[in-house]
Amino acid sequence: MPHDAMMIVRSDLASRIDGIAAASGQISLAALCEQVDAIRSIARAHALDAVERLASLMESAIAYNGHGPVIMSYLDLMRDATESEAQGPEACTVYTAALSLRLGA
Numbered sequence: 001m002p003h004d005a006m007m008i009v010r011s012d013l014a015s016r017i018d019g020i021a022a023a024s025g026q027i028s029l030a031a032l033c034e035q036v037d038a039i040r041s042i043a044r045a046h047a048l049d050a051v052e053r054l055a056s057l058m059e060s061a062i063a064y065n066g067h068g069p070v071i072m073s074y075l076d077l078m079r080d081a082t083e084s085e086a087q088g089p090e091a092c093t094v095y096t097a098a099l100s101l102r103l104g105a
Helices: 003-022 029-045 049-065 071-083 089-103
Strands: none
Touching: 003 029, 003 071, 029 049, 049 071, 049 089, 071 089
C-alpha cells in the first residue's frame, strides 16, 4: 500500500479512537462495540496487527466488564499503535505487556 494511502487509514483509525474517547461515559454499549469492531476490521484489512490485537482485547474486556473507565487504557494504547510503524508479532507483545502494566494484571 502506498505511504499516502496508509497515512489516510491511520488518520481514520486515530479519528475513530479519539471519537470513542471523546464520547466516553456517554456512548452506549452497543455503539461502543460497533465502533471497536470497525477499528478492529480496518486494522486487520491493513495489516495493523498491534491495533487489531488491542481492539480485540478491548472487545473482550467490554464483553466481560462493560464500558467503564478501563477503556481509556485500551484507547490510549490503540492510538499509540496507530501511529507506530512496528506492527508485527513483537509489537503486539509489547502493547499487550503495556496494557497489562496499566491494568495491573
